[in-house]
Amino acid sequence: MNYDLKLELRYQSLSILKYLKAPFLKFSPTKEVSIDEYLKKNKSASIQNFEENESYILTLLNGRVWSSNGTVITEDNILISEINRTLLKEKRNSVFYQKSVINPQIKTGVAAIVAQPAGNVYYHWMIDILPRIELLKKADEFDSIDYFVFNEIKYPFQKETLKIFGIPENKIIEVKNLWNYHFQFDKLIFPSFTSELNRATYFTIKTLEKYIYPKQKTSQGKQFYKKIYLSRSKAPNRKLLNEQEVLCLLKAEGFYEIFPEEYSVIEQAEIFANAEVIVGVHGSAFTNIAFCKPATKVIDICAPEWVNDCFLEITKLRGLVYIRITGNQFLGIKGIDKGANISLHDSKIKFLMEQV
Structure with missing residues (x-):
């Protein structure tokens, strides 16, 4: 049908x-x-x-x-x-x-x-x-x-x-x-x-x-992180199933894990504006790359069935560096997971770590 x-x-x-x-x-x-x-x-x-x-x-x-x-x-x-x-x-x-x-x-x-x-x-x-x-x-x-x-x-x-x-x-x-x-x-x-x-x-x-930014600053003097990882562990779908394995490696390279939904829009804008490398599974939080400074590196981890160029388009407008990594599909008992959850196998983890 x-x-x-x-x-x-x-x-x-x-x-x-x-x-x-x-x-x-x-x-x-x-x-x-x-x-x-x-x-x-x-x-x-x-x-x-x-x-x-x-x-x-x-x-x-x-x-x-x-x-x-x-x-x-x-x-x-x-x-x-x-x-x-x-x-x-x-x-x-x-x-x-x-x-x-x-x-x-x-x-x-x-x-x-x-x-x-x-x-x-x-x-x-x-x-x-x-x-x-x-x-x-x-x-x-x-x-x-x-x-x-x-x-x-x-x-x-x-x-x-x-x-x-x-x-x-x-x-x-x-x-x-x-x-x-x-x-x-x-x-x-x-x-x-x-x-x-x-x-x-x-x-x-x-x-x-x-x-929204830069006129609406609220966090003068606050510490910002140059490398951030956008976690979707609290989201209902499109999760990175081996996130802790990947996050452990990223933290060793100076990454800080953030949950964008816990911040106001203005705070998110400030966080992204001060970042130099951003990694995460494809999701709405990447919208905030609209506030990034030129040459910021954006690494978008996508599910094979959920590839969308919407964030690539923003990077073109802002002069950012866009890298897409297609994750490995999670196959449940009944076939491909409908939530588009993924994992990163060894070769893709290696590629990710070479980019950061």
Whole structure:
């Protein structure tokens, strides 16, 4: 059974179970069009372009936002391709797998839509969400925005950065799942994505530098380590199973083990900005290499089934040295471990130690 068919069956079954007695708005998007095509035929929509990064802000009257994916639906039931992002496995927006969605809550006022798929993952929050807030700040009507629609705000790093970016708590609307979040606004403002999926831009880096580092220092006089190891031992997946063996060798070379989730965003920025060599298993903590100084060495240990160039792209922008080591797959009783846990065998440990 292919991925799209499984996804459709999952969405339909969950939707039926969850909303058997709920009021429905029968909805099936009539079509999906490009932003240029939509603007030609719908004079009520408008766009404000910015030269930097070819970004823009799109304004729609009576637009709707549905689900934790931040899916934007126009008043005439059309999806605009460029403003509705899907993850790599999905060929179509998840709304197309729904036969119906719950009636929208009508909100009077102006809403800025910043939610997107996986928007509360640290990497996507820092690389995708925060630069879009900066775009909103460039808009003439930022102060008149009544609501900001985000993915669920459940982590300290989200609350910390929203405060830094000046987003009032009383203006935040959260969309937490794919079924019972659906809103309609008098005016809907959509700040464009400032980069392709998993590909940061200079605008991204400049935004993070402007708001988080180096202006927001909190640890004057604190000791920082030149060589750091990013541990995922507290994470639910993508763990290095023989971490203690590897860590023992790294500590002998002057490495310090850190758990990034135990630090604030500003503290993480300072730690990475002062490091010269960074080693770890591929994960969102590597997002902080956006704060590293040029020539910092980044060693990204990846699972064979979880290779992604997102951090390689940041190293190109920052002038860092990127080294990828592909770990050995962990084979459980039922085959390949679904958590993408790995180990490093002797030859790969040797290669790692030659790099540090």
